[in-house]
Amino acid sequence: MYPNHTPHAPAQRAVEVHQLTPITPAAVTPAPVVPVQPGTVPAVASVVLPDGRVVTGYAIDPARPExxxxxxxVSRTAVNVALGGVGFxxxxxxxxxxxxxxxxxxxxITQLIILAAVIFGGWIAVQIFSTHGGRGGGTTLNIRKAVFKRNKFYG
Structure with missing residues (x-):
């Protein structure tokens, strides 16, 4: 506990007094008056509260949803599915x-390869089986009478 403090003795405190300062009201300017057409003035309604007080005011139209x-x-999903099907x-x-x-x-391409093989094969065959007349590359033998005796050729 605190020194020099007895639990049964009343606490000694300084008393402060506050004086209220009045607030001066600001100058109140009246709200501008909006001209209203004669047929558009809303009706005044009064409501009696359960405790007996009466509240009077203008009736407010409830907010109407847009x-x-x-x-x-047709839903957009169905249209999207149909367009997807057309695209597919x-x-x-x-x-x-x-x-x-x-x-x-x-x-x-297969027919071209076969045609090239036939043409190239024909060219090779002509080169093999043709006589090289006048080119000097080969010898021509004219065999008139051939004799074979004991698997030997005598020309």
Missing amino acids: PVAAKPA LAVCGGLLLLTSFIAALTAF
């Missing part, structure tokens, strides 16, 4: 054309 736009007959069909058609083009190109 009109909701009419929903379309267009892609599938393009892929079908692409595969047909690739198959045709493969067949064409």
